[in-house]
Amino acid sequence: MVAVIRTSRRLADGREILYFDREPRPYDAVDPRDLPPVATHSQLRYDALLGEWVAIASHRQTRTFLPPADQCPLCPSRPGHPSEVPESDYEVVVFENRFPSLATGVARNVLPSAPGSPLAELRPGFGRCEVVCFTSDHDRVFAELGADRARLVVDVWAERTAELSGIDGIEQVFCFENHGEEIGVTLSHPHGQIYAYPFVTPRVEKVLGSVRRHREATGGDLFADVVAAERSGPRVVSANEHWTAFVPAAARWPYEVQLFPVRKVPDIPALGDDERNAFVEVYLDVLARFARRFDHPMPYIASWNQAPVRTGRDDWWLHLQLFSLLRAPGKMKYLAGSESGMGAFITDTNPEDVAEQLRNVKTTGERASQGAPATEGRNESGVEPEKSVVVE
Numbered sequence: 349m350v351a352v353i354r355t356s357r358r359l360a361d362g363r364e365i366l367y368f369d370r371e372p373r374p375y376d377a378v379d380p381r382d383l384p385p386v387a388t389h390s391q392l393r394y395d396a397l398l399g400e401w402v403a404i405a406s407h408r409q410t411r412t413f414l415p416p417a418d419q420c421p422l423c424p425s426r427p428g429h430p431s432e433v434p435e436s437d438y439e440v441v442v443f444e445n446r447f448p449s450l451a452t453g454v455a456r457n458v459l460p461s462a463p464g465s466p467l468a469e470l471r472p473g474f475g476r477c478e479v480v481c482f483t484s485d486h487d488r489v490f491a492e493l494g495a496d497r498a499r500l501v502v503d504v505w506a507e508r509t510a511e512l513s514g515i516d517g518i519e520q521v522f523c524f525e526n527h528g529e530e531i532g533v534t535l536s537h538p539h540g541q542i543y544a545y546p547f548v549t550p551r552v553e554k555v556l557g558s559v560r561r562h563r564e565a566t567g568g569d570l571f572a573d574v575v576a577a578e579r580s581g582p583r584v585v586s587a588n589e590h591w592t593a594f595v596p597a598a599a600r601w602p603y604e605v606q607l608f609p610v611r612k613v614p615d616i617p618a619l620g621d622d623e624r625n626a627f628v629e630v631y632l633d634v635l636a637r638f639a640r641r642f643d644h645p646m647p648y649i650a651s652w653n654q655a656p657v658r659t660g661r662d663d664w665w666l667h668l669q670l671f672s673l674l675r676a677p678g679k680m681k682y683l684a685g686s687e688s689g690m691g692a693f694i695t696d697t698n699p700e701d702v703a704e705q706l707r708n709v710k711t712t713g714e715r716a717s718q719g720a721p722a723t724e725g726r727n728e729s730g731v732e733p734e735k736s737v738v739v740e
């Protein structure tokens with residue numbers, strides 16, 4: 349395995365910061381800021397009807413919101429402009445979120461249940477929320493990182509997943525990236541986040557239930573059956589020897605691609621060198637297609653689905669969901685009545701058409717408007733622009 353060098357330091361308020369490199373670098377800058385200690389009072393409340401935990405993190409209302417670029421807290425520090433990263437440059441850096449929803453040092457003195465509701469069990473908001481800066485370059489997006497840096501990010505995801513999985517009480521590690529102001533990203537510097545949850549998330553619980561039911565009904569492996577079918581099906585967007593990227597048959601987002609390794613592994617740390625390099629190749633290709641589908645790069649959410657730390661690991665198959673809430677330029681898909689109220693998704697894009705559109709995007713050369721379906725043509729041409737966000 350390609351070696352990663354990790355250097356651990358502390359920020360002024362005691363939070364940990366980790367620098368990741370291929371070559372040794374001296375990291376000796378001291379955080380000069382006068383920061384109050386991080387005080388986290390998050391709590392988890394149990395929704396007894398849905399059987400799900402909700403994190404109540406009311407202290408996050410004061411967090412930094414879209415600061416000017418010259419005050420970016422994720423850029424390296426400059427004289428007179430101390431940031432979250434004390435060094436003057438870095439490759440990939442990880443630090444604990446200053447406004448975490450979950451923290452290992454959370455206040456433990458919570459009531460056993462919510463006031464007046466004995467079924468709404470309470471727990472401290474224990475866990476960890478980390479920020480991962482992909483590059484010190486404020487203006488570079490993940491799609492433009494290049495293969496070497498993207499591979500380093502994969503290795504960092506693996507290292508963080510392994511370490512956070514080792515914390516007593518952590519049940520699932522979630523690496524993700526929210527990209528684009530349209531979906532509520534509060535900092536434009538290229539970065540992702542990692543949440544270490546003290547419970548198995550509802551999506552993973554639900555998928556594991558489907559895997560078990562499929563095995564009982566057919567004797568087969570649901571993940572294996574899906575991956576095998578999609579790899580040779582009509583919705584493949586990009587693929588190589590080790591990975592397949594396809595639009596899922598029942599895609600719920602206007603643009604959605606799932607990336608599955610060909611080999612069944614539970615999580616990112618289980619990926620070998622060749623599989624990590626092959627992931628980077630396919631992922632950068634798919635991101636380039638997302639970036640060039642329309643005249644303006646699509647906002648997206650990239651969401652790693654990893655096995656829980658303790659349960660269901662033998663059943664799980666690692667995959668990445670990449671999806672955009674943009675259905676056409678200037679038109680966001682909002683989770684309205686059916687989706688928000690009932691969890692029943694209604695989408696007006698056809699998965700096979702979306703796969704074809706993404707396959708047809710030219711990923712090199714001049715950016716050009718791609719062949720759009722007739723129903724969207726007038727929006728793309730700008731003849732009848734709709735600048736405002738349309739709520740579905």
Ligand SMILES: [Zn+2]
Nearest residue numbers: 420423486537
């Ligand atoms: Zn920045």
